[in-house]
Amino acid sequence: MFTPLKLLLQAERKQKRMITITYDVAALTLSLYLAVVIRLDTWTFDLNLPEVFSAIVTIAISIFAFMRFGLYRAVLRYMMIPALGHIFAAIMISAFVLSLCGFFFQSFVPRSVPFIYAGIAFLILGGPRILIRTVYYHYHRRKKPNVFIYGAGSTGRQLAYSLINGNEYHPVVILDDDPNKVDQIISGLRVHHSSDYAKLQSLYEPVKLLLAINNISKEKRHQLIEKCAAYPIAIQSVPSIEDIAAGQARLDEIKDLSIGDLLGRTPVEPIEELLTRHITNKSVMVTGAGGSIGSELCRQIIKQQPSTLVLFELNEYNLYTIEREIQAIKTSMKLNTKIVAALGSVQRQNRVQYLMTHHEVETVYHAAAYKHVPLVEDNIVEGIRNNVFGTFSAAEAAIAAKVKNFTLISTDKAVRPTNVMGASKRMAELILQALAERQDETTFTMVRFGNVLGSSGSVVPLFKEQIRQGGPITVTHPDIIRYFMLIPEAAQLVIQAGAMAHNGQVFVLDMGQPVKILDLAKRMIRLMGKEPFDPEGTPLDNSIEIEFSGLRPGEKLYEELLIGEDVTGTAHPSIMTAKDDRLSWAEMEILLGELDTLCHNFDLEAIKLVLLTAHTGYTPTQPPAITTVQPCQTLH
Template identity: 50%
Template sequence: MFKKFLELPRIHKRLISVSVDAVALSFSLWASFALRLEDSLWLPSKGQFLVCLISIVLTLAGFVRLGLYRAVVRYMSDRAFLTIVLGVVISALALIVLGYVFQVLVPRSVPLIYAALAFIFVGGSRMSVRMLVQHSFNTGKEWVAIVGAGQTGAQLAKALQQGTEYHPVVFIGLSPANHKALIAGLPVFALSHLEDAVRTHGVKRLLLALDADEKVDRRKLLNQLETLKLPVQTVPSMSELVAGQARINDIRDLELEDLLGRDPVRPDNAQVAASLYGKAVMVTGAGGSIGSELCRQIIHHRPRVLVLFEQSEFSLYAIERELQAINRIDGLDVEIHPLLGSVVHRRRCEMVMRSFGIQTVYHAAAYKHVPLVEHNVIEGVQNNVFGTLHAAEAAIATGVERFVLISTDKAVRPTNVMGASKRMAELVLQGLAQRQSKTIFSMVRFGNVLGSSGSVVPLFRDQIRDGGPITVTHKDIIRYFMTIPEASQLVLQAGSMGRGGEVFVLDMGEPVKIADLARKMIHLMGLMEKTPEQPEGDIEVVFTGLRPGEKLYEELLIGDDPQGTSHPRIMMAREVSMLWEELEVVLNKLSRASQDFDCRLIVDTLKKAPTGFAPNGDVADLVWCNGKQIGPLDGESTGKVHRLPVQ
């Protein structure tokens, strides 16, 4: 019956509302006179009947004029109840005036009693309907607890009550003082009573809604929530809400920084802004994970020109479209130029830098996936080593002021070609920094980036959603982690701090054990790990063995004596460098080996250079292994670095 009422056309619902209000007002008027005169059988005189009838008609007309019947009952706000109060007050005043005009007996207390009764019946009828509607809408919803009893949590509860997926039943407050309080009609349980709240209210999911300024140990909080074996999700950050990029009820999986459980790195925005404002900036690899985030952050510092240099057509299209939208919406007035090209093409790099008067280059273009570079040795060296060399020499030739290389912790005592090639790229920039003083070269070295292409977190999440198993290479493997925004902020910060040839590294806190991260994700998605002791579990963790070139532990420093900087979380490594004359000999050998397609010679050359390269297996290049040794394809190389093939 009630469902049929909800399905009626809106005009019919409005007529029903008017009829109900007419009855409620009539009863309120009769009851106010009966109560005042203490006569339960009171009947109005002709004059009193006329006054009451006109009062009811005027009241209904007032409700119509005030828009009460346009309000959807299930979404009624405080404003609707203020409308009822105003309408009832007008009705009571009309009763007084009409009694005076028609000289009809209307005791002074009757309008007051009438106003109170009318508000109770008119407002109460709507409250009752709203409760019934919400109850019917809550049927089939998943019952959830909101962790965080602040403003964000209250907003989330209100939004979910109007939605169709989740029904909030309890708050989990982080302050013991809020225990047993009521917020938005929901009880609040202290964190120490978490299990009782979940059990008592039949909670099936936990939603994190922490205020931005709330002091909380996220790692400790997640460890407590993890024990419940319930799905844990979160709401968008306040910055996304303010920017209109998300709504409060856009529930999503835990943020990557939540999984890290530590405070993000904060840059010195004033110093970064001073190094970018009004400048011509170029980002190589602009469509990649790090490159694209660098562009997003750079554009907000309002450079004069931002050149996006990328070899992937689709990636370049995607980041250019996104940045143009930011540029337009925020009114930044930055010239954005999307350019296709590869850093291995020296002349292309030089023409781009010269044409746009580039002052700062952030070199993020690189092959970074360890097994893929291990299987494609020639391309890895060409892109990571000679791509860096060509881009850096183009920067010198065109008078670029600053050149910042995005490096990796895998460049420290590398066991794979990717890491060795990135360490070689560092040596190239250190050598060029010694050879000249016009361009300031600096390097930023950091660990694994969560959320980037190839990151373990989205991989694990997909594996869990597919029913498992989660694949981890080794039970003891550990990694340092940071988020893409953190990595990009560090690059910008270091770029503004560099004086020439420095290698900057980040204090990234404690390393993360990958197997523990996988188990944490299983638990926080409300599932159980499947083990021999728990064969009824949901997701199994399978160890597949280390891949070619992979090692158990990553490091950020080669030496043991890092130097501090003006930023408390950024250190400067004291690393071995090479004279340019020595470096030129190594580069010539790598060039000849690349042209001869001699992967073994490339590996041997990288081992003999001061890279610390110690491969943990034989050459794994797929073409080398299948085609064996192949002679020179285009004749002998010249043996000169400045004559390396360029396009």
């Protein structure tokens, strides 16, 4: 960029304003002189006092009009068509003032001079402004990578304008599927049909495709993303209209596709009455409040306006983080809910019972558990202590504190488990079912579902990081499949299931169709602008290799959600209830005594044997080495 223009753009705002006003005064004077020259066809003519006075008044009023139209507040490099419209309007006022001055001051102003003056003034005043913006735009855009915008609606128009004036990306093409919008010009960009992508891609070499479509259904959005996934380009999106309207995001904040977009799952809308039944105006407690599921439960619960929300968490930092977030939601929604942040372990029954009694808790969501399969497999005693005895202690505390509703967050890994984590969660279910038989003051409910996308153990954040680093992506097995659900959807369904429960009932969430992890990995690679590595094809610079690391200890190829075949629907289309085998409280009491002793002695093989013989369905990949513990025989 040549030096004078560069100095002008780098000057302070007041200096720019004075330079612009000085230029406009000179330009208006020159325009008036040239108008008279053209009319009289001579470069020299006599000027009397009325003519001089008319010129001064015309220029002064013109500058005042420019100020009122905001022309000295506009930034030259960002000037667009509306600013030129303001210039034209101000010049028309100036020409009209010139005519009036000729009449009132009896100065020599031929009738054609104001019209000639207006045309010349518009060229001299508007031309340099357009030139400065054009030079700056073409200079500045060379530093920005090219991108395509998908969507020629209002969101796409606003995004194009924001990006053109921003510093990050240079939009070159707008794509749309609507034939009526094709060949329109938006902010200087031509709208092309999406079928022209291939030839446009080779011409402009964009680095990203930005989705600027928010006013369509989730189903149509998933179809659009499936279509775009075939393009060899990274795909990102603009924030939702709701986030922009709420002030939580700006239109030009480009972000990766959401986890919901990657999953391609359309959540079922919640039933509002079920969400509020056990929460609104009640005291609610969430154990494991800082975890992936627990924290989302807290977010959903606070929106239903409980009288008190007790956040119970063992990890200090996680508790600090979720309390700050919930307090922020409370402030933004102007709620009166009392927020209690409580540190502690669910294994300490007296601590849990004190909190429940002191805060008169009516509803408990028990999300505190160790869920990472390999870690629990390597730390069996702590897994049993937390998942089995932690649940037992929290349940006994709830009974003693006269809590009305207690909901356990269970897992699909509790069904015919092949690992200790799954077996411990099945034991937790059996404990609550036995306690439900022992008493009827507290209603115990179990909600079983599969993996949630975006949780601390989810594959999606791991895959994203591995792709950004250039690979390889690690998948345990080419045939491994998992059920997936979004965390907010899972939390809402847990709350709704708990509201429908009868004592000892097991609910199963409809997880939709299972997802093959290998397919999910390939989908993410393509949506991030890369290609899965093909060992039989030609190596590509942007290819990402997929490695198979093998099944981890206790890991299954296929997850299940049901044990028995006796499954019935409920009032909610995504929630089913299952009738599973149970143990009596007398049998469970014996098992808990055995497990407690074995955990104290760190007898790992005997612990596995108890799990194996306790009708949990536990079938480890390697059977226990001892057979000294007697199995419990009776089932109900």
